Amino acid sequence: MIARFVMGTAALTLSLMLSFQVSAEEQQAPLVLVMGEDSYPYQFVDENGDVKGVLVDLWREWSSQTQVPVVFVARHWQDSLKQLAQGDADIHIGLGITKERDKDFDFAAPIAYVSTYLYVRNTLKGKKSFSDLQPYRIGIVTGSSHESILNQQVNGLSYRYYNSRAELLRGVVAGEVDVFAGMEGYLKDNAVSRAVLEEFPLDNRLLIKKTALVPAVSKGRLDLITEINRGFDRLSQTSRAEIDKRWLGFSHDANTLVIATTTGIQPFVDTGGDGEPHGLYIDIWKLWSKKTGIEVEFRPAAMEDGLDELKFHRADIHVGYPESDTMKTNLTRAWRTYQVKSRLFSYGKAINSLDELKGKRVGAVPTAPYLDKLKQALPNSELKLYTDVTQMIQAAQQGHIAAFVAASAWTQHYLLRAESWSDFHQYRKLAFTTDIYALTRNEDKGLAQRIAAGFRLISNAELAAIENKWILDRDDRSVQSLLNPLAITEEQRRYLDSLGTLKVGYLAAWAPMEYQGPSGEFMGINSEISHWVAEQLGLTIEGVPFDRWSSLLEALKQGEIDIVGSVAHTPEREREMLFTTPYWPSPWGLVTNLSQVTVFNLSQMSGKRLAIVEGYHLIANLMNKALGIELVIVPNSRAGVDAVAQGKADAFIEKVINMAMVLKESDYKALKMSVLADFSQQQSHFALSPKFAALVPLWDQAIAQITPERQEEIYQHWVKEEPSSWKTWVNYQSAFYLLALLSFVVFVYLIWRAQRSRLAAAKELAHELTRAGQFDALTGLPNRSLLDDRLQQSVLIHRREMQPFAVLFISFDNMREINQTYGHQVGDRVLAKGAQRLKSAVRKSDTLARFGGNEFVMVLNRSKDLDTVCQVADGIVGGFSAPFAINGLDVALSVSIGVAMFPSDGDTVVELLKTADKLMSRAVKQGGRCYQSA
Numbered sequence: 022m023i024a025r026f027v028m029g030t031a032a033l034t035l036s037l038m039l040s041f042q043v044s045a046e047e048q049q050a051p052l053v054l055v056m057g058e059d060s061y062p063y064q065f066v067d068e069n070g071d072v073k074g075v076l077v078d079l080w081r082e083w084s085s086q087t088q089v090p091v092v093f094v095a096r097h098w099q100d101s102l103k104q105l106a107q108g109d110a111d112i113h114i115g116l117g118i119t120k121e122r123d124k125d126f127d128f129a130a131p132i133a134y135v136s137t138y139l140y141v142r143n144t145l146k147g148k149k150s151f152s153d154l155q156p157y158r159i160g161i162v163t164g165s166s167h168e169s170i171l172n173q174q175v176n177g178l179s180y181r182y183y184n185s186r187a188e189l190l191r192g193v194v195a196g197e198v199d200v201f202a203g204m205e206g207y208l209k210d211n212a213v214s215r216a217v218l219e220e221f222p223l224d225n226r227l228l229i230k231k232t233a234l235v236p237a238v239s240k241g242r243l244d245l246i247t248e249i250n251r252g253f254d255r256l257s258q259t260s261r262a263e264i265d266k267r268w269l270g271f272s273h274d275a276n277t278l279v280i281a282t283t284t285g286i287q288p289f290v291d292t293g294g295d296g297e298p299h300g301l302y303i304d305i306w307k308l309w310s311k312k313t314g315i316e317v318e319f320r321p322a323a324m325e326d327g328l329d330e331l332k333f334h335r336a337d338i339h340v341g342y343p344e345s346d347t348m349k350t351n352l353t354r355a356w357r358t359y360q361v362k363s364r365l366f367s368y369g370k371a372i373n374s375l376d377e378l379k380g381k382r383v384g385a386v387p388t389a390p391y392l393d394k395l396k397q398a399l400p401n402s403e404l405k406l407y408t409d410v411t412q413m414i415q416a417a418q419q420g421h422i423a424a425f426v427a428a429s430a431w432t433q434h435y436l437l438r439a440e441s442w443s444d445f446h447q448y449r450k451l452a453f454t455t456d457i458y459a460l461t462r463n464e465d466k467g468l469a470q471r472i473a474a475g476f477r478l479i480s481n482a483e484l485a486a487i488e489n490k491w492i493l494d495r496d497d498r499s500v501q502s503l504l505n506p507l508a509i510t511e512e513q514r515r516y517l518d519s520l521g522t523l524k525v526g527y528l529a530a531w532a533p534m535e536y537q538g539p540s541g542e543f544m545g546i547n548s549e550i551s552h553w554v555a556e557q558l559g560l561t562i563e564g565v566p567f568d569r570w571s572s573l574l575e576a577l578k579q580g581e582i583d584i585v586g587s588v589a590h591t592p593e594r595e596r597e598m599l600f601t602t603p604y605w606p607s608p609w610g611l612v613t614n615l616s617q618v619t620v621f622n623l624s625q626m627s628g629k630r631l632a633i634v635e636g637y638h639l640i641a642n643l644m645n646k647a648l649g650i651e652l653v654i655v656p657n658s659r660a661g662v663d664a665v666a667q668g669k670a671d672a673f674i675e676k677v678i679n680m681a682m683v684l685k686e687s688d689y690k691a692l693k694m695s696v697l698a699d700f701s702q703q704q705s706h707f708a709l710s711p712k713f714a715a716l717v718p719l720w721d722q723a724i725a726q727i728t729p730e731r732q733e734e735i736y737q738h739w740v741k742e743e744p745s746s747w748k749t750w751v752n753y754q755s756a757f758y759l760l761a762l763l764s765f766v767v768f769v770y771l772i773w774r775a776q777r778s779r780l781a782a783a784k785e786l787a788h789e790l791t792r793a794g795q796f797d798a799l800t801g802l803p804n805r806s807l808l809d810d811r812l813q814q815s816v817l818i819h820r821r822e823m824q825p826f827a828v829l830f831i832s833f834d835n836m837r838e839i840n841q842t843y844g845h846q847v848g849d850r851v852l853a854k855g856a857q858r859l860k861s862a863v864r865k866s867d868t869l870a871r872f873g874g875n876e877f878v879m880v881l882n883r884s885k886d887l888d889t890v891c892q893v894a895d896g897i898v899g900g901f902s903a904p905f906a907i908n909g910l911d912v913a914l915s916v917s918i919g920v921a922m923f924p925s926d927g928d929t930v931v932e933l934l935k936t937a938d939k940l941m942s943r944a945v946k947q948g949g950r951c952y953q954s955a
Contacts, residue, residue, distance in 0.1 A: 051090035054080060055110035058095040059186045060204070062268040063135060063234065064114060066095045076115040076234065078264045079132055079256070087252040097185055099164035108239060112249065115234035117166035127240055129249040131233035135204045137167060138228055140221040142199040144590050151175040151227065157592075160189050160201030167202035170230050193217055199592060202229065205314060218478055223314040267467035277316040278468075280306060281330040283341030284321035285409070287434045288491040289361070289457075290341055292321050293823035299924070300823070301491040302340050302457070305358055308483060313475040324388065328352075331460065337468060339460040345390030354458040355469035356476045360499040361455045363391065364447050366432055367424040368417035371446035377423075378402045384413040384425030391453035395426055398451060410435060417445075426453070429497045437493075438822065449496065482725050489728065490820070507557055507722050514559075516715055522561045525551050526573045526582035529566040530657060532682045533739040534587050537566045546739050547586035550604060551707075554723040569656050571636030580710055587676070588708035589638045599717050603704030604724045605732075608931070609639070610677040610696045612665050612684070615874050623697065626650050632661040632670035639674065658683050665692060678740065681806070690798065693805060693873035696931055797871040799849060800856035808870035808878055812930045815868075815880055819923055826923050827890040829879040830937035831859065831897070834915040836875040847907055854905050855914050862897050878934070887922055894918045917941050 056064040056072065064074045072093040084091045093114075096104060105113045106125050117137075118128055139159065141148050148154055151174055158181045161167050171178055181198055183189040193201050194216050201221075238245050282290045282298055290300035298319045310317045320327075320336055328350060330336035340358060344350055365372065365383075372378065379401040385392060387406045396404060405422055407413045410432050413425035418441075429447065436442040461469050484500040492498050509517070527535040527543055535545035543551075543564025555562045565582050567573040576582045578597045587607065590600045611626075623643070632653040633640060643650055653670045655661045661673035662683050673680075680694055707724075709717060795807040803811065812828070819826045833855055840848040852875065859877060863869050868880040884890050897918060904913035919941030927933040 049090060051092045052111045053092050053094055053109075054112050054114050055094045055096060055101045055104045056114045057098045057101050060098070061186075063133070063204070064095075075133055075264055075268045078267065079253075079261070080114050082256055082260055082264070083249075083252045086255040087248075089248075089252070098162055099184070102164060105237060105239065111238065111242075111245065113237040116237055117170075117232040118235060119166045119169035121169060122166075122237070125240060126237040127242060127246055129236040129238075129246050130253065131235050132253055133234040134231055135234060136228060136231045137170070137202065137204045138226040139171075140193075140201050140203060140217075140226045142220055143222055143225060144592065145199055146225055148225075148227070151178065154178065154200050154227075157199050160192055160198035162186055162189055162202075165202070166232065167229060170232075171202070190217060193221070196595075204232075218312060222311070224311060265467075266465055269467065269471065277318045278338060279318050279320055279330075279336040281320050281322055281327035281336035281339045283324045283327050285323075286341065286428070286431055287438075287823065288430055288493075288821070289359075289428075290321070291823055293825065293924070297925070299820075301487060302359065304487045304490070305484065306340065308479060308487065309472075309475045312478040313471070315471075315475075328460075331462060334462075337461065337465070338472070341457065342460060343388055343390050343455045344458045344460060345456060347393065348388060348390045350460060351463075352460040353463050353465070353469050355461045355472040356459045357456050358459050358476070359457045361428050361430070361457060362497045362499060363389065363426055363453045363455060364429040364432075364449060365424055365426050365451045366417070366445050366447055368414075368445055372424060372448045375399060375448075375451065381423035382421070384416055384422045384427075386410070386413075386427065389426070389453075390455055391426075394453060414439075414441070414445075424448070426451075428455070429494060430492045433493055433497075434821075454499070485728065507719075507726070509558075509719070513715075513719060517558055517560060517719070520560060520713075520716070522563050523555075523584060524565050524582040525562050525584045525586070526565045526567055526576055527586065528570060528573060528657070529568055530659065531679055534676070534679055537564075541566075546605065546735055549735050549738070550724075550727070551584070551586060553727070554720060557723040557726065558719055569636070570634050574636055574708075577708060577710060580712070583710050583713065585708045587705040589703065590706045591638050593641070594638065594708070597711070598708040599711055599714060601707040601709070601717055602721045602724055603706055604727065605705040607703045607705040608677050608696055609674055609703060610680055610694050612662055612673040612675070612680055612689075612692050612694050613671065614665065615691055615693050623650070626672060629671040630669070632664040632673040634658065634661060634675065662689060662692065682740075695873070696934075800853050800871050802856055802860070802877070803868060803870040805870070805872060808868065808872065808880075809930060811868045811870075812878075812880060812933070815882055816923065816928065816930060816933075819882070820928065824883055825886070825925070827881040827884040827887075828921045828923070828933045828937045829881065829890070829894060829897075830872070830919045830921075830934065830941040831877040831879060832917045832941055833875040833877075834917055836914075839912060839914075843907075843910065843912065847910070847912065850907050851905055851912050851914060854907075855901070858900055859897065862893065862900065878937075884922070887920070890920055890922070894920060 056076070058064075058066045060074070062074055064072070064076045067073050072095050077093065080091060080093075083089075094104065094110060095101075101110075101113060102116075102122070102125075104110045113126070115132060116122070139151070139154065141154070145154075145157070151171065155175075155177045158179050159171070161180045161182060163182045163184055168180060181192070183192055186203070189201060189203070192198060236249050238249075282302060284291055284298065286300075288300055290298055290302045293299045298321045303319060306317055306319075320330060322330060324342060327336070327339050328342065331339045331352065338355070339352070342348075342350060343361075344352075344354060375398065378399055380403075382403045382405045383395075383399055384405050384407050385395060386409060389395070392404070402423075405416075407416065407425075410425075410427040413422065413427060414432075414435065416422045417425060429452075432445075433442070436445055459472050461472065481500055485498070488498050488500045525543065525547075527537075527545070527547060529537040531545070533545055535543070535547040538544040543566070548564065551562055554560075562584075565576075567576065573582075573585060574588075577585050587605070588594070588598075588600070589607075590603075594600075628649045630651045630653050631643065632655050633643070635654045635656060640652065640654075643652060653664055655664055655673075658675050658679055661670075661675060662680070664670040665673050666689055674697070675683075677694070677696055683689075684692060684694060707720060709720070795804060796802065797804045815826055833852065836848060836852065839851055856869075856871065856877065859879065860869050863879060863881070866882050868878075868882075870878050870880075872878045881890060881893065898916050901914050901916045904911040919937045919939065921927060921933045921937035921940070923933060926936045
């Protein structure tokens with residue numbers, strides 16, 4: 022038995038439950054409990070040397086119930102097992118059972134449960150099973166149960182061992198492993214936790230096992246097992262739940278945290294047309310859930326009702342109440358989640374000075390925490406209180422008040438929906454800020470700590486992205502202003518100044534991402550971002566063009582150039598180059614012939630020829646997939662599209678943005694493009710030569726300053742901009758005929774008439790060219806390009822309005838049989854007639870587009886619900902029961918429809934199309950009916 026104890030600061034802590042009815046000599050000898058020292062939050066030693074955690078508190082409660090004194094001894098994990106095996110401790114406070122441990126120890130009943138996971142680096146996204154991880158070494162703590170459990174489930178895994186969890190995490194942050202094993206629970210060190218979660222997101226982890234944590238004793242000490250179990254049986258469920266909440270933030274008996282939200286305050290939170298809450302607060306908490314791995318459930322209610330939900334234990338957290346020094350709920354302010362800006366609004370006429378409001382009435386809401394400040398700002402005005410902003414707007418319109426103060430974003434949102442925006446004016450010089458907190462019950466201190474720890478994992482840039490999505494007016498955004506400008510030290514400035522001119526390699530013909538301009542200049546999206554970053558850092562860059570991607574990467578590896586954009590971050594490339602954080606979305610797509618079935622997944626390419634640009638990282642990936650794909654290597658994007666057009670390949674894989682530009686600029690009417698679901702989330706990085714390791718973090722700082730709006734501006738500049746050649750041509754012609762008019766009036770008049778005809782013809786030609794680029798020639802319907810634009814607009818509009826809409830993916834299933842039986846000429850007429858029949862089923866506000874081949878997409882805006890949409894779909898199917906009469910033949914079309922609803926089935930264009938197509942495919946297999954998501 023151990024006889025030496027160090028109080029407070031050593032790894033050994035004495036916790037004695039003294040009884041004052043007996044003398045020290047009569048007191049029972051304490052049990053020695055050995056434990057791990059760094060398994061936070063279950064068993065660990067804090068910065069003061071005290072033992073803490075879920076299991077520690079459970080054992081303290083056990084000691085209190087049994088009146089048996091205990092001593093905690095903290096050790097490295099492997100040493101804790103040795104100490105128990107050697108008899109230097111009585112009990113291990115909790116571990117997982119393995120075959121190896123079963124040989125040395127006997128076990129009590131479980132006292133807690135913990136889920137253990139394999140955390141996978143984000144560059145390996147898509148790994149769905151343990152066997153997918155066989156090529157990678159898995160970081161693991163020596164002696165932990167993870168290795169034994171994994172080996173029972175799959176053979177062939179390899180490991181890298183660390184002596185402690187702290188060492189493992191340091192290795193993870195240093196990039197020593199791409200996969201590591203660990204249990205749930207947030208980390209003590211927020212900086213380490215954020216660094217880990219940025220590279221190893223929780224939605225990319227694989228569950229190893231939900232493991233029971235059981236006390237262990239040396240073999241044969243069954244009497245001690247009985248004593249342990251009897252003591253834990255005395256613990257109440259309430260005390261167990263309190264310990265869970267203290268350390269985990271929630272009880273393991275509950276699957277989710279319930280969040281009460283104030284409703285009816287768009288765009289912060291309100292109930293959408295799908296019956297679910299949407300808004301800025303909701304997205305912030307969904308991000309918190311993603312960061313922590315804790316499920317959340319929202320319970321919308323009026324403001325006071327929401328507080329009652331919390332007070333009467335029907336909810337765990339409340340958000341949306343304007344908590345302040347003047348509006349106190351006496352609840353715990355766990356975290357300030359947002360700041361709402363309020364401004365002064367007037368109706369009909371703008372206010373230039375507050376003096377104009379002297380002697381007049383000004384409206385406000387009684388829950389506003391800034392009422393005292395408002396009275397100070399308007400001492401000579403009468404303050405009139407209203408329930409909400411809608412009443413104040415009506416009062417202003419009816420002349421009852423001269424102005425009102427309300428949450429600016431809320432007010433603007435309401436006015437836009439009511440089409441009254443132009444009638445109201447803001448006085449921006451008067452503004453108030455209201456803090457919005459996550460409120461918890463005062464006794465739930467563990468939950469408050471967990472909430473705070475989760476929000477510390479969220480960066481201001483991530484919050485700013487959510488804010489930009491919901492808050493229309495930039496002046497109303499509070500998070501955006503927190504994004505710090507670049508902070509460069511004197512040492513870093515000296516380093517940057519020493520670099521000289523950096524060479525940025527780029528492809529000469531890869532628009533719009535990068536290309537060589539007519540005067541040899543570096544142009545495109547990568548050019549603008551590179552020059553912007555260089556400006557922020559005070560660098561000078563020079564573009565170096567290349568014809569082939571493989572040559573470009575080889576030049577970077579050889580040090581002939583310094584930086585390359587649009588590079589995929591892969592483990593293989595890490596050996597030869599450095600990578601920045603992602604800066605641009607880079608989904609991949611396929612170009613195929615119109616006659617082919619639309620391809621969304623590479624599995625559909627099995628046994629076919631796939632063209633790909635030489636040097637792309639996907640080449641190795643496609644070869645490893647063993648899909649039986651025959652690769653056709655091409656030098657560039659144009660050659661890849663040509664290979665499909667000329668029948669040398671069945672499809673070409675390329676970045677969607679570049680592929681779309683090639684198709685737009687060239688005459689490829691027989692080709693179509695589809696987004697690959699397998700690679701729809703790919704991101705682009707800058708790759709740098711290894712000698713620039715000190716430059717990478719500075720480059721990352723600059724990239725972090727690129728806001729979503731800035732990204733949109735860059736996209737609009739390089740993708741949407743139309744050439745001005747027509748304007749230039751017209752200007753020259755106008756100048757010429759102006760001179761002719763001075764000399765030959767009559768002659769010029771005749772020429773002018775002719776010229777007007779030519780200009781009209783040219784304008785009509787330009788219109789036809791534009792229409793040809795946006796509409797399908799056979800059916801006259803919008804094509805895929807125009808559909809993408811309209812779908813994106815529908816997403817933005819319905820997201821703002823929090824209203825659902827529907828996407829119908831429609832297939833004419835028997836077109837192949839019709840073409841084979843009657844010929845393509847009849848088939849084209851049937852397809853065109855079928856399109857017209859579909860068109861008769863849509864409203865003017867809806868969109869019907871030809872997606873490609875025999876497939877169509879219908880967008881039903883402001884759809885009420887799924888049942889209504891499926892009635893429309895059933896009506897469409899019923900409308901095709903009658904055949905078409907063509908050349909004396911009765912030709913019938915077989916129709917299948919899949920339905921996806923925004924936002925329940927997806928809140929992006931890709932997700933909605935993917936879901937609708939998947940459900941349509943099911944309908945094809947099961948006999949032509951409408952399918953919607955369950």
